[in-house]
Amino acid sequence: MDHLQRSRLNLLTSHMLDRGALLRLDPTVIAERATGERARFIGIHHLRIAVDEANPQRPAWLTPQEVKDRFGKCEPSVYLGEEDNTSYFALLLDHDLPKTTEGFAGLRTLAREVSNAQATLLSYAQAMAAWHHRYRFCSSCGSATHIDQGGHIRLCGEARCGETHYPRTDPAIIVLVQREDRALFGRKPEWPSNRYSTIAGFVEPGESAEQAVVREVAEETGIDVTAARYHSSQPWPFPGSLMLGYHAEAGNDQISLNDHELEDALWLSREEIAVRMDQGLFVPPPSISISFRLIEDWFDQDASFTLRALCQKSDVEAF
């Protein structure tokens, strides 16, 4: 893969890590790796990542000794895999600490400070920790579950049940809808002021991703999607989504906020985005997100400047 292609990867999707799918089946090897000199732990506490105490803008890549000094023990943890001769683990801290933000920071913030490969690792650690937090009890019988296979399954402790639980990923679609030279943007009431983004929603049981694109766009905006083209995907560990990104074409332009999930939706051309951004009336989604990428790829196709250049010029920090 050349530099240009790599630079076009969505953030949180670097392929560098070897997940050690076979290695994780051997508890002795995992235990050896977890206590070795080359082990590094990522501490996760309620969707926040432990930061370097000397440099709180950066995540902490803790050695086993540093984990013990700071948190008392290296368990429970999830084996994440190998990179550059280093074994990475997620340290699950949800239940061992009172709820705190002290010493922890959000992935959205930290992802700006590290490489895509490191951000991908942090995202993976957070997704695994969030799954463990939600699956402490068996969804079949309600008994307590326990960790196995390096943290990649949870087993029900009730002998008559014995269900195996696997990490979940919940698919969601996210779509930039176009009609002629305009694209469709929506805004949720809980977002920061003037933030607009693409249309998104979870795929429902028994539904294809393409059907979800058509349904979500119609529910939220009243727009009929006539064609949808898959773009790319991105894990979104808040707590466990996989965003499936699409570009789509609209058959009509009359907006109707049918399900009231959005407080506003509108069609904007590239020029209208530039004007609104300059006036502080359009703030794009965070630049780490696939929604920014979907907008950017549409915008940059046919503009005399890029969306990122426009964000810089308008002093909009797209995070």
Ligand SMILES: [Zn+2]
């Ligand atoms: Zn059970």
